[in-house]
Amino acid sequence: MLNLAPLPLEARASERLAGFPGFLHANGFALGAGDAVEVLRTAALVGVLDPRLLRWSLQALLCGRADEWRRFDALFDAWFLPANRWAAPQRRSVEVGAGVPSPRGGEGGRRAGEGASPRDAASPAESLASADFRELHEGEQLLEIEALMRRFARRLRHVQLRREARARRGHRLALAPTIRRSIASGGTPFHLCWKAPRRVRPRLVLLLDVSRSMAAYSFFYLRLARALSGELADVHTFIFHTRVTAVSDALRDPDPWRAQERLHLLAQGWGGGTRIGESLAQFNREHARRLVHARTAVLVLSDGYDTGEPEQLATALAALRRRARRIVWLNPLAALPGYAPLARGMQAALPYLDLHAPGASLAAIEAVLPELLEALR
DSSP: OOOOOOOSSOHHHHHHHHHHHHHHHHTTOOOOTHHHHHHHHHHHHHOSSOHHHHHHHHHHHHOOSHHHHHHHHHHHHHHHSOTTOOOOOOSSOOOGGGTOOOTTTTSSSOOTTOOOOHHHHHHHHHHHHHSOGGGOOSHHHHHHHHHHHHHHHHHHTTOOEEEEEEESSOSEEOHHHHHHHHGGGTTOOOSOOEEEEEEEOOEEEEEEEOSGGGHHHHHHHHHHHHHHHHHOSSEEEEEESSSEEEOHHHHTOSOHHHHHHHHHHHOTTTTSOOOHHHHHHHHIIIIIHHHOOTTEEEEEEOOOOOSSOHHHHHHHHHHHHHHOSEEEEEETTTTSTTOOOOSHHHHHHGGGOSEEEEOSSHHHHHHHHHHHHHTTO
């Protein structure tokens, strides 16, 4: 599970530092939720009084590619400095055309044709991604959030599991089979065995609560599932309320209106009560053996309100725990001030989860999902 214990930094500085990886992620950096913890640890070690030392330390920590290294200074300034101040040490030239502002951007305003600063450019998308789904009502907002979901899903396409397999030629010696084959020759390894990398895609199983208490969120979760199903090869989606229903085929329908109609036909009782334990037990009986294995991440999206017995939910999750590599529960209520997982369903579920995290916005999901898939490596 993620360790998000607070570090001994001034509260405001900690909040700003913790948000920096998310800002970089929104600007194309390959970062996950755990990087916020590393940023706070690094800042606690080097201090925040010397901005140059902090800048260079975070650059070494967060930049994994040459293009990230080139763009870091301008993004650092955009996040930490007041507007119109671009005080990065000029250690290298910065390309304005690459979406990074000119250091002269604050002198008398921008000239016509110059791009906006990274803070300005990222702000609308970042604000929309951070908005609670239940606050999004306008048609334009819905179209924009779906576009952001598709963009996020496309980024996840590049997450693959690295495995090694026996090969006639390879770069690494397979020690165990080489030793076994050498027994016939008295221990002399005349025949070497090799290993070569192979790519395996992670499997993601989505379990979406479409009960009445989740009505404000299930609309968006289904659109996220549709975006993921359209971009990733191995995503399996189920909805549940009092029973579980597979909806992967409907979500992959190229006609969105027909897909919506198929979903409504499948989801009898949509918006009714919730029996999470009973639904997960049904999933285990009918689908888990076929779909869930050691490279599978199971993602439950629910508020945890269960009208069934908590013991049944605990039993179902324990059985799923034995099959899945990771089980993560995203709860749209978890980000609310003063929230505690006191519902009987959540109390029963917590011992079997790798992570219980907020899930009320796209940004909250983006903070978890890439790291979840990376954990399957």
